[in-house]
Amino acid sequence: xxxxxxxxxxxxxxxxxxxxxxxxxxxxxxxxxxxxxxxxxxxxxxxxxxxxxxxxxxxxxxxxxxxxxxxxxxxxxxxxxxxxxxxxxxxxxxxxxxxxxxxxxxxxxxxxxxxxxxxxxxxxxxxxxxxxxxxxxxxxxxxxxxxxxxxxxxxxxxxxxxxxxxxxxxxxxxxxxxxxxxxxxxxxxxxxxxxxxxxxxxxxxxxxxxxxxxxxxxxxxxxxxxxxxxxxxxxxxxxxxxxxxxxxxxxxxxxxxxxxxxxxxxxxxxxxxxxxxxxxxxxxx
Amino acid sequence: xxxxxxxxxxxxxxxxxxxxxxxxxxxxxxxxxxxxxxxxxxxxxxxxxxxxxxxxxxxxxxxxxxxxxxxxxxxxxxxxxxxxxxxxxxxxxxxxxxxxxxxxxxxxxxxxxxxxxxxxxxxxxxxxxxxxxxxxxxxxxxxxxxxxxxxxxxxxxxxxxxxxxxxxxxxxxxxxxxxxxxxxxxxxxxxxxxxxxxxxxxxxxxxxxxxxxxxxxxxxxxxxxxxxxxxxxxxxxxxxxxxxxxxxxxxxxxxxxxxxxxxxxxxxxxxxxxxxxxxxxxxxxxxxxxxxxxxxxxxxxxxxxxxxxxxxxxxxxxxxxxxxxxxx
Numbered sequence: 001x002x003x004x005x006x007x008x009x010x011x012x013x014x015x016x017x018x019x020x021x022x023x024x025x026x027x028x029x030x031x032x033x034x035x036x037x038x039x040x041x042x043x044x045x046x047x048x049x050x051x052x053x054x055x056x057x058x059x060x061x062x063x064x065x066x067x068x069x070x071x072x073x074x075x076x077x078x079x080x081x082x083x084x085x086x087x088x089x090x091x092x093x094x095x096x097x098x099x100x101x102x103x104x105x106x107x108x109x110x111x112x113x114x115x116x117x118x119x120x121x122x123x124x125x126x127x128x129x130x131x132x133x134x135x136x137x138x139x140x141x142x143x144x145x146x147x148x149x150x151x152x153x154x155x156x157x158x159x160x161x162x163x164x165x166x167x168x169x170x171x172x173x174x175x176x177x178x179x180x181x182x183x184x185x186x187x188x189x190x191x192x193x194x195x196x197x198x199x200x201x202x203x204x205x206x207x208x209x210x211x212x213x214x215x216x217x218x219x220x221x222x223x224x225x226x227x228x229x230x231x232x233x234x235x236x237x238x239x240x241x242x243x244x245x246x247x248x249x250x251x252x253x254x255x256x257x258x259x260x261x262x263x264x265x266x267x268x269x270x271x272x273x274x275x276x277x278x279x280x281x282x283x284x285x
Numbered sequence: 286x287x288x289x290x291x292x293x294x295x296x297x298x299x300x301x302x303x304x305x306x307x308x309x310x311x312x313x314x315x316x317x318x319x320x321x322x323x324x325x326x327x328x329x330x331x332x333x334x335x336x337x338x339x340x341x342x343x344x345x346x347x348x349x350x351x352x353x354x355x356x357x358x359x360x361x362x363x364x365x366x367x368x369x370x371x372x373x374x375x376x377x378x379x380x381x382x383x384x385x386x387x388x389x390x391x392x393x394x395x396x397x398x399x400x401x402x403x404x405x406x407x408x409x410x411x412x413x414x415x416x417x418x419x420x421x422x423x424x425x426x427x428x429x430x431x432x433x434x435x436x437x438x439x440x441x442x443x444x445x446x447x448x449x450x451x452x453x454x455x456x457x458x459x460x461x462x463x464x465x466x467x468x469x470x471x472x473x474x475x476x477x478x479x480x481x482x483x484x485x486x487x488x489x490x491x492x493x494x495x496x497x498x499x500x501x502x503x504x505x506x507x508x509x510x511x512x513x514x515x516x517x518x519x520x521x522x523x524x525x526x527x528x529x530x531x532x533x534x535x536x537x538x539x540x541x542x543x544x545x546x547x548x549x550x551x552x553x554x555x556x557x558x559x560x561x562x563x564x565x566x567x568x569x570x571x572x573x574x575x576x577x578x579x580x581x582x583x584x585x586x587x588x589x590x591x592x593x594x595x596x597x598x599x600x601x602x603x604x605x606x607x608x609x610x611x612x613x
Contacts, residue, residue: 058564064555071559084562161564 053166056159060092068092068162077217084158090210091162091172097207098168104247105171111250118170119254121154121177131257139264140257143184149279150190154180174249175206181253185261185270186238189279192218193226197234197277204242206249233274245269337509340572349509350485354459356566357401357507361461363561364402365469370560371553379605380502383531384408386598386607387498391417393451396496396521398486398514399504400455403466407475413451454496456484457504487513494523502531506577515590522612528592534599534606535579541602549574580606 052059060068069092076085105111119125131140147153157176163169179198186201188194196218203211219227246268256264265272337346344352360367368376383405389395391413397406428435457463463481470479484490486501486508499518508514518528536542549571557567578586580597583606587595592610599606 058554060555061551064551067552067555068558071555075559082562085559088558 053164054160054169056161057164057166057169058161059164060162065092065162073213080221086210086214087158087160087176088162089213090208091160093209094172095163095168097209098163098165098171101175101206101247101249102168102171105250108247108250110252111247114174114250114252115167115170119252120173121181121254123153123155125254126154134258137260137262138257139184139253139259139261142261143181143257146180146184146189150183152180152190171249175208178249178253182248185248185265185268186241187273187276189277191277191279192222193230193234194277194279196222196230197238200235200238201242201245204239205245205247229275234277237271237274241270338573338576340569340576342572346509350458352569353507356569357459358461359563360557360561360566361402361459361465364462364465365404367557367561367567370556375601379531379600379607380404380408382600383500383502383529383607384412386609387412387500387527387529389413389416389451389498391420391451393497394495395451395453395498395500396489396491397453397455398484398489398499398501398518399457399507400500400502401457401459401462401466401504403455403469403479405500405502406453406455406479407470407473409453410451410475410478450478452478452480454480454482454491456482456486456489458483458485487517489517489521491521493520495521496526497523498527498529500529500531503533505530505532506573511586512590515587515592519591519612524612526612528587528608528610528612530583530587530608531605532577532583532608533574534577534583534603537599537603541604545604580608583608 051057068088072085072088072092075082076089079085102115105115128144131144134141136142154177157173157179160169160172160176163172179202182198182201183190183194186198188197196215199211199214199218202208203215219230222230248268251264251268262272335346336343337349338344339349339352357364372379387409389409389412393413395406395409397403397409400406455463455466457466460483463483467481470476482490486504487510499522501514501518505511505514515528522528536545553571554564554568557570558564561567577583580599580603584595584597587608587610591612593613595608595610597606597608
């Protein structure tokens with residue numbers, strides 16, 4: 001008699017579990033359908049019709065985001081060449097920091113303009129010949145020099161996919177595209193030491209968990225001499241400036257190519273680097 | 286107590302029906318919305334341009350093959366790793382069961398369509414080799430005390446080559462998958478009796494009546510015209526030849542079905558993103574499983590193509606079904 005009572009309560013719980021799972025699926029699918037219906041009415045997209053809030057957006061549940069965060073973290077540590085995993089980690093963990101950044105941008109007049117106009121830094125939007133004709137010491141010229149010396153292109157940034165808000169997705173994209181400009185402003189090359197220094201600056205500035213993780217784990221791959229350099233001069237400089245500098249995402253860089261880089265640094269409240277770090281000829285150090 | 290059990294059971298079944306309706310609504314809404322650009326293309330193309338499903342999306346038939354090609358080109362390098370992770374290694378058991386059901390004898394000729402990275406062919410050659418070894422061992426045991434006549438017979442027999450040479454042909458439409466398969470074969474040291482051919486399952490580059498066994502493992506749901514693939518299978522098989530198909534199918538147990546759906550749609554694309562760096566391809570994979578006909582319907586399709594004695598076995602409660610038919 002008691003056994004039958006236990007069995008029937010077990011079935012009851014099982015039934016409730018099915019109901020809960022069913023509802024989760026229903027919510028997930030209906031959400032996708034609604035978002036899709038919202039966007040199918042708007043025309044004029046050059047891409048073919050997409051599901052989600054912006055081109056490339058993929059809906060994810062909190063569980064999926066958690067698994068993505070853990071999985072991408074492990075994958076990025078396992079294989080440092082997987083930059084896409086670093087990007088995914090940033091997207092899956094950066095919600096609060098992105099809200100913070102977006103609010104900072106809104107409160108700044110130039111940042112507000114950026115949020116409205118949504119500029120993108122891509123080879124197609126940059127006028128490289130124009131920038132090359134600018135005088136030395138100007139921001140545009142130095143940025144071009146940085147791209148050439150380190151053999152990088154602004155088009156290598158992955159698109160944002162897992163951020164569930166259209167404006168926050170733009171903020172994330174802007175952060176990625178501004179990263180190279182930060183290298184120029186801070187005078188850091190793209191070798192390991194330079195990247196770690198920039199990560200420390202970004203961690204202090206943005207508070208993105210991915211930056212913090214990179215800042216903590218990056219030094220593990222440095223040689224002892226570079227580690228010493230990092231901890232004695234570069235590191236404290238990066239952190240200090242990260243805290244005191246103006247929000248770097250709120251600057252309309254595209255309109256300041258002709259501005260002198262020293263002038264821009266002063267405006268942003270960034271000290272020039274204490275040590276000159278040379279770019280190595282090889283890309284992977 | 287029996288009454289309350291029946292009530293709960295009915296509730297479960299009602300819930301599962303509701304779920305199916307919701308997914309069907311979701312599917313039709315999503316696929317309906319994606320009609321936009323594809324219908325425009327349809328009007329500009331030749332009239333009578335049909336469309337088919339690509340996962341839950343609707344695409345023109347001509348485009349499906351290209352998109353499937355891209356999917357497998359992207360995932361080829363990590364295909365085997367992903368299989369192990371997604372199925373928790375169980376796909377190896379499924380393939381072993383296929384071989385066990387096949388029970389090939391030395392000298393059999395296998396055509397492994399959509400063979401890609403070669404899993405079935407490697408198992409086939411291994412199985413046949415172990416069968417041959419067992420035969421040799423049996424003949425050796427029965428000849429423990431050979432007469433002088435037997436010994437002289439043996440000497441003359443040793444000069445001949447083994448008359449029964451088993452052959453496996455791996456045929457796949459995707460060159461990347463075949464490349465990965467060839468590298469695997471080289472690293473495993475398997476080369477005898479194995480060949481790699483690029484070909485389309487709907488239009489096989491082989492003559493009629495060539496093969497003893499035709500297999501297609503986890504490939505037929507990616508074919509645009511399944512009936513054409515089945516007819517080609519009938520054509521290239523010898524009379525008496527066997528058609529065997531391993532494919533994902535409908536799960537029979539409602540409890541497991543719910544867990545399987547949750548796992549498929551929530552976890553597999555995430556794993557695809559983390560391991561292979563490709564969410565969309567694995568989203569397509571799990572959606573294409575849902576669009577494939579169920580066990581009974583597929584059995585009828587095989588019968589319609591002209592096969593006899595068509596049967597199917599459910600593996601892992603219907604997660605995978607093994608269909609088999611004969612050309613007579």
